[in-house]
Amino acid sequence: MKLSTRDATVYFAKPDPDKTGLLIYGGDAMRVSLKRQQVLAALLGDGAEEEMRLSRMSGNDLRKDPALLLDAVKAVGFFPGARAVFVEQANENAAPAILTALEDWQPGDAQIIVTAGALKPTSKLRKAFEAHQNAFAVGIYDNPPTGEEIEQALRDAGLPMPSGDVMAALNDLAQALDPGDFRQTVEKLSLYKLNDPAPLSMADIAACAPTSTEADVDDVLMVVAEARAQEIGPMMQKLVAQGASPVGLCIGATRHFRALHRAACDTSGRPVIFGPNRDRMLAQSRKWGAVRLETALTVLTDTDLQLRSAGQHAPGMALVERAFIRLAMLAGR
Numbered sequence: 001m002k003l004s005t006r007d008a009t010v011y012f013a014k015p016d017p018d019k020t021g022l023l024i025y026g027g028d029a030m031r032v033s034l035k036r037q038q039v040l041a042a043l044l045g046d047g048a049e050e051e052m053r054l055s056r057m058s059g060n061d062l063r064k065d066p067a068l069l070l071d072a073v074k075a076v077g078f079f080p081g082a083r084a085v086f087v088e089q090a091n092e093n094a095a096p097a098i099l100t101a102l103e104d105w106q107p108g109d110a111q112i113i114v115t116a117g118a119l120k121p122t123s124k125l126r127k128a129f130e131a132h133q134n135a136f137a138v139g140i141y142d143n144p145p146t147g148e149e150i151e152q153a154l155r156d157a158g159l160p161m162p163s164g165d166v167m168a169a170l171n172d173l174a175q176a177l178d179p180g181d182f183r184q185t186v187e188k189l190s191l192y193k194l195n196d197p198a199p200l201s202m203a204d205i206a207a208c209a210p211t212s213t214e215a216d217v218d219d220v221l222m223v224v225a226e227a228r229a230q231e232i233g234p235m236m237q238k239l240v241a242q243g244a245s246p247v248g249l250c251i252g253a254t255r256h257f258r259a260l261h262r263a264a265c266d267t268s269g270r271p272v273i274f275g276p277n278r279d280r281m282l283a284q285s286r287k288w289g290a291v292r293l294e295t296a297l298t299v300l301t302d303t304d305l306q307l308r309s310a311g312q313h314a315p316g317m318a319l320v321e322r323a324f325i326r327l328a329m330l331a332g333r
Contacts, residue, residue, distance in 0.1 A: 001137070002130045008035075008138040009148050015043045017082045019136065020105045021112030023129040025119045026140030030180045035140055036086070036115050038156075043111065044082050051079035055110070056086050059094035066097035073101050073110045083110035090116045095124040102132060143251075145174045145182070153183065157190035162200040168262065169205055175255040177210065185209055216242065217249065218277065220324070221256045225284040229328035236321045246316030247307050253324070254300045260285040261293040288331060296327050 003011060012035055015022070022039060026032045040054065048054040055072040062069055072085045090098060101112055112135075119126045119139075129137035145153075150170055151161065162170065174182045188208040193200065220235045239249070263271035263285035273281045288296070303323040307316050 001132065001135065003136050003138045005141075005143075005146070006148075008136075009146065009152070011136065011138075012039045013042060013152055015039050017043060017111070018107065018134075019111060020102060020132060020134040021114065021129070022135065023114045023116065023125060023137040024140060025116040025126065025137070027118040028140065028179075029117070030178065031140045032115050032117075034179055034183060035138070036088075036113065040084060040086065040113060043113075044084055048081075048084075051077075051081065053077055053079060053081055053083045053110075054086060055084075056088070058088055059090035059116075062087065062090075062094040062097040066100070069097050069101045069112070070104060073105060073112060075110070077110075084113050085110045087112070087114045090114050090125060092124055095128070098125060099128050102128060102135060105134075145179070147171065150174050153186050157186045159186070159190055159193065159200060166200050166202060166205065169202060172255055172259055173205065173209055175251060181210060217244065217252050220249075221253055222277065222280060224253065224324045224328050225256065225260065225281075225288070225331060227328050227332035229325055229332070232321060232324050232328060236317065236324070240317055246320045247304070249317075249320050250300060250304045250307060250323075253320075253327075254297065254304065256281075257293055257296045257300060257327075260288060261290060261297060264288065264290040264293055292330060296330060299323055299326055299330075 024032050024035050024039070040048070044053055055075075057068055057072070069085060069087060077083050087094065087098065098112070098114060105112065114125070114129075116125060121127075126137055129135050147167075150167075154161065154170075161167070173185065177185065185208055189200070189204060192204060192208050216235070216239055220232065220239065223231045223235060259273050260281060263273050263282060271282060271285065273285075285293070300323060303319055306314075306319055
């Protein structure tokens with residue numbers, strides 16, 4: 001069965017111990033790894049490896065010895081509790097062994113947890129898990145974490161839910177950082193707030209957040225928001241040379257303009273913007289105004305949909321650069 005992104009978030013936090021298995025696949029190895037760690041911890045609890053309730057193997061191991069997985073799935077454990085076999089970096093060469101284990105699985109056997117890179121819809125692995133009535137397949141895509149995922153990360157770290165402004169700052173930070181960096185920041189916050197009953201504050205986040213994110217990306221967003229259209233082309237060429245992704249740039253721009261829109265709509269007189277460019281961003285929000293910022297977010301949403309469209313053939317960076325120039329021209333009116 002195929003899980004939607006929303007259902008997958010719930011399932012990762014509380015997996016069903018009676019299921020046959022789970023396939024987690026995606027192009028971002030860090031995101032896939034974090035989800036795999038979460039689901040194994042929730043499924044097996046503490047001490048799984050010490051109690052030999054978790055077996056590990058790679059897709060390459062199965063290519064050399066196809067019977068390895070089924071033997072591990074059927075093995076009887078010495079300790080009580082849920083058992084799992086984790087297959088990492090699986091590919092189509094490992095598919096025959098994994099499909100055999102899925103077919104032969106019986107209640108009481110170890111659950112089969114498989115991770116893989118980006119898989120096409122025609123992949124044997126994907127089709128097998130998606131068609132299985134007692135197993136799940138989940139695709140992990142290069143999207144910012146949802147509010148539910150951020151709340152789950154806070155709960156896992158033992159942190160109470162913060163106020164609206166602080167939660168908004170965490171959301172901005174989650175979209176600006178890589179998943180692994182954000183997780184480390186939350187863990188650092190947990191240690192920072194150890195034995196401190198006071199609620200999480202903006203000062204706490206500022207003390208624990210990385211000192212800088214991608215400076216070059218922030219620079220181009222500043223150029224766009226400040227209507228310096230003539231500087232966009234050279235900066236985009238530099239980002240292309242550094243390997244920046246179109247989707248990542250679009251996500252960063254959306255995060256930036258959402259923060260500006262939130263500040264422009266603020267009626268408290270103390271708009272909350274998090275980051276080292278706070279003063280410049282406050283000035284940008286006043287210059288743009290809520291109405292033009294809503295137009296900017298519409299442009300970015302349309303661009304993001306184009307980038308993710310299966311029928312899109314135009315170069316992704318060209319689409320993003322065109323959107324940035326449109327925004328800079330809009331700001332200059």
